[in-house]
Amino acid sequence: MNNKAIILYSGGLDSLLALHIALRLGLEVSALFIETPFYKKDAKTLQDDLEKLHVKLYIAEISDTYLGILKNPTYGFGKNLNPCLDCRIMMFDEAKKLMEKIGAYFIITGEVLSQRPFSQRNKANILLIEKKSxxxxxxxxxxxxxxxxPTLPELKGIVDRNKxxxxxxxxxxxxxxxxxxxxxxxFETPSGGCLLTEPYFANRLKNFLDLDLLEHYKLAHVGRHFKINDNLLIVARQQNEFDIIANYKNMFDFFETKDSPGTCAIFLKKSTQNEKILASKIVLRYSKKAKSVLCFSNGxxxxxxxxxxxxxNKLMELRVEA
Ligand code: SF4
Known part of the structure; x- marks a missing residue:
C-alpha cells in the first residue's frame, strides 16, 4: 500500500482535472495514454503538458487487441460503433498491468458519473468495469x-475524501x-476524440466489419465508398487520396483512367468480371473526359x-454514404 497511482490520461479536460486533483492530494502519479486506432489524439502532444507537471507518461499501443474487441464486443455497441464497456475494461486491464509493473497501488480516472450514455451511464456499469478488470x-x-x-485509498487514509x-x-x-x-x-474543447462515436465514420467502418475487412481499417478514412455485392470499392476524391489508393495497386484490383486524367479506385476483395465493369463505370463517372479504364489485377x-x-440512381444505390 502506497500513494503511487496510475492515471488513465486522454488529454481531455476531465482527465486533466483528475490529474490536478491527484497532484494536489500529494499523490505520486504516472500517466497512461492508451493509443487505439480510432482515437484522434497523438500521444506525443501530451508529453509537453505532462512534463510541466513532472508527471511521467506511459503509452500503451493496443491496436490489435482493439480490433479483436470491435469484431465481437461482449457488451455490444453504443449508439454508433463504440464498444465502450469492452473498451474501458481493456483500458483498465492495461492500467492494471502497468500498475503491477511499476508498483503503483491504485488507478485514477477522469470519469464523470452519468456523463456518457454508455460506458459511464450509471454506477452499475462503472462497478462492472472495475469488477471485470x-x-x-x-x-x-x-x-x-x-x-x-469509498475506494481503498480513501478508506486507508491515502486520499482525503473531503477533497x-x-x-x-x-x-x-x-x-x-x-x-x-x-x-x-x-484545455481541449469536448469534441469526443473517438471516431467510433461519429456516425459518418462509424457507418463507413461498419462495412469493413460486416465484410470482414477490418484489417484494412486505415482505408475507412479514404475516398468514396461503394458496396458492391460483398465487396467494397474505394474511389479517390482528390490527389492525396489518389496517391494513397495508388499505393495499394499491387495488393488489390486497381482501376485508373487510361486516356485522360481522372480518378482511381480499388476493390478490397478479389473482384468478378461484372464487378470490374461496374467499378470502371464508377471511375468514369468521376473522371470528366476519360473513355477507358485500365484494371490491374494479380500482375x-x-x-x-x-x-x-x-x-x-444506380450510383447512389451503391454509395455507402450520401
Ligand atoms: S468513446 Fe467508448 S469506444 Fe471510444 S475510446 Fe471512449 S470508451 Fe472507448
Missing amino acids: QLENLVLRPLSAKLLP LYAISGRSRKPQLALAKLFNIEH NYQLFEDLEPIEE
Whole structure:
C-alpha cells in the first residue's frame, strides 16, 4: 500500500482535472495514454503538458487487441460503433498491468458519473468495469468520488475524501469552474476524440466489419465508398487520396483512367468480371473526359473501353454514404 497511482490520461479536460486533483492530494502519479486506432489524439502532444507537471507518461499501443474487441464486443455497441464497456475494461486491464509493473497501488480516472450514455451511464456499469478488470475499490474517480462508494485509498487514509468532488451529468460547468480554480487555461474543447462515436465514420467502418475487412481499417478514412455485392470499392476524391489508393495497386484490383486524367479506385476483395465493369463505370463517372479504364489485377491488366459512366440512381444505390 502506497500513494503511487496510475492515471488513465486522454488529454481531455476531465482527465486533466483528475490529474490536478491527484497532484494536489500529494499523490505520486504516472500517466497512461492508451493509443487505439480510432482515437484522434497523438500521444506525443501530451508529453509537453505532462512534463510541466513532472508527471511521467506511459503509452500503451493496443491496436490489435482493439480490433479483436470491435469484431465481437461482449457488451455490444453504443449508439454508433463504440464498444465502450469492452473498451474501458481493456483500458483498465492495461492500467492494471502497468500498475503491477511499476508498483503503483491504485488507478485514477477522469470519469464523470452519468456523463456518457454508455460506458459511464450509471454506477452499475462503472462497478462492472472495475469488477471485470479485477480492480474493485482500486479506481479513484476524483470528479465523481463523493457519489460513489469509498475506494481503498480513501478508506486507508491515502486520499482525503473531503477533497474529492461530486460532479455528475453532461453539463461542463462544474469542470470549467474547477479549471478556473486550478488556473488551467489551456484545455481541449469536448469534441469526443473517438471516431467510433461519429456516425459518418462509424457507418463507413461498419462495412469493413460486416465484410470482414477490418484489417484494412486505415482505408475507412479514404475516398468514396461503394458496396458492391460483398465487396467494397474505394474511389479517390482528390490527389492525396489518389496517391494513397495508388499505393495499394499491387495488393488489390486497381482501376485508373487510361486516356485522360481522372480518378482511381480499388476493390478490397478479389473482384468478378461484372464487378470490374461496374467499378470502371464508377471511375468514369468521376473522371470528366476519360473513355477507358485500365484494371490491374494479380500482375495482369485489362482494358475496359467504350463504357458509359454509371447512371446516377444506380450510383447512389451503391454509395455507402450520401
Ligand atoms: S468513446 Fe471510444 S475510446 Fe471512449 S470508451 Fe467508448 S469506444 Fe472507448
